[in-house]
Amino acid sequence: MINNQWYAILSSHKLKRGKVVGVRRFGENLVIFRTDNGQIGCVNSLCAHRKASLAKGCIQDDHVKCPFHGIEYDVSGKCVYVPSEGRASTQDYTRFRMKNYPTKEIGGIIFVWYGDKEPEGEPDVFDVITDSSYAYDHIEDTWNVDYSRVIENQLDVSHLAFVHHNTIGRGNKKVCNGPKVVWLDDNTMQTSANNEIDKGQTPKSSEAAEIKSTNLTFKFPNMWLNHVTDKLLIFAYFVPVDDEHAIIALRFYNKFTGIKFIDKAISWLGSRANKIVERQDKRIVETQIPKKTAIAIGECLVAADLPIMEYRGKRDRLQKSGK
Ligand code: FES
Ligand SMILES: [Fe+2]
The missing domain is CATH 3.90.380.10 (Naphthalene 1,2-dioxygenase Alpha Subunit; Chain A, domain 1)
Structure with missing residues (x-):
């Protein structure tokens, strides 16, 4: 792989609104999901809690929800809800943060940024x-x-x-x-x-x-x-x-x-x-x-x-x- 590049990795028609798709890319199992409001997220597939695959999960309130214990993550991979702790929880869930790949969608193709730096510019497309x-x-x-x-x-x-x-x-x-x-x-x-x-x-x-x-x-x-x-x-x-x-x-x-x-x-x-x-x-x-x-x-x-x-x-x- 070449680091710090935008890679075309999925055709948009495979990711409808409200859907979670499990894929293997860059030698890693990932989930790509499109929330009901159209935002796209791409994170490592294994839930931070007990490593069940989010590929079997679903979209809930513009987050991806793990099928095992219902933990939810936003499109940036940030943990936003741990059901067993209750809605009122004020705990810091930073340690749950999922490895995340920035995404762009152009011309019916989903691109992800693969690298260790912040994304530079837009994908260079035809x-x-x-x-x-x-x-x-x-x-x-x-x-x-x-x-x-x-x-x-x-x-x-x-x-x-x-x-x-x-x-x-x-x-x-x-x-x-x-x-x-x-x-x-x-x-x-x-x-x-x-x-x-x-x-x-x-x-x-x-x-x-x-x-x-x-x-x-x-x-x-x-x-x-x-x-x-x-x-x-x-x-x-x-x-x-x-x-x-x-x-x-x-x-x-x-x-x-x-x-x-x-x-x-x-x-x-x-x-x-x-x-x-x-x-x-x-x-x-x-x-x-x-x-x-x-x-x-x-x-x-x-x-x-x-x-x-x-x-x-x-x-x-x-x-x-x-x-
Ligand atoms: S393994 Fe995902 S919520 Fe427990
Ligand atoms: Fe050929």
Whole structure:
């Protein structure tokens, strides 16, 4: 993990008002809850009292209530009521304070701040997730690898002709020009597949290669956008569950007709296609060892792996800086 970052961790549609959801994130069991007035809280799942899981709890008076002895916590993780002590209690319950993760909700995604510092600014998001001119459909799947493997697969331009030979990688384009990698800002890198049929040519260097209008952009720590055309964008975020599990959330955005229900139907169909491609990737990536990546893990990388190297390098610098 990279500390002190906003991570996209849950789709808003999974957290209705008045609901408590138990999830595993960052190798820790958490509960995320939405109070009746719409506030979102995220705390460690184990109740401070006798460690029952709040995942089996419910919302009461804008607090999450433990199912065991009814202790209540507010969205900041502060204990606000211990039933056995009575409503009139004036005791200090500071020792009950739960480990809490600050939350933000943007574009139908819940973000949490993971780190030891106070949150810095807002999550850095792609504009499309808040652009209401697009319709989208959302799917997700769990992979048995660390989220870094899932991210790197989405930055891998040389697997297309093999893993996806009968879908998005049709055409036998095995030779990879570049790829070029550009940093759009400190947090955002862009690349693009620029592959060709092997006719005996030498691939272009990264410098000579270009970013095409169909391109891939990655935002640290865990979001990715495939800009296919201005009207069709495939967006993903990669949820860290633990060192051996991640969730890939994939959204198909489009505004082909500008008529919401038709665009929504197109996105639904697009998600079916996304699912086929995603399963092709999953089948192979789940075989990679180690399940979590780092700068030096004994791989023999090639020029086409430049986006992966850039990702690893930046992640390593962020991890070392404690950010
Ligand atoms: S374990 Fe939660 S109230 Fe007792
Ligand atoms: Fe793929």
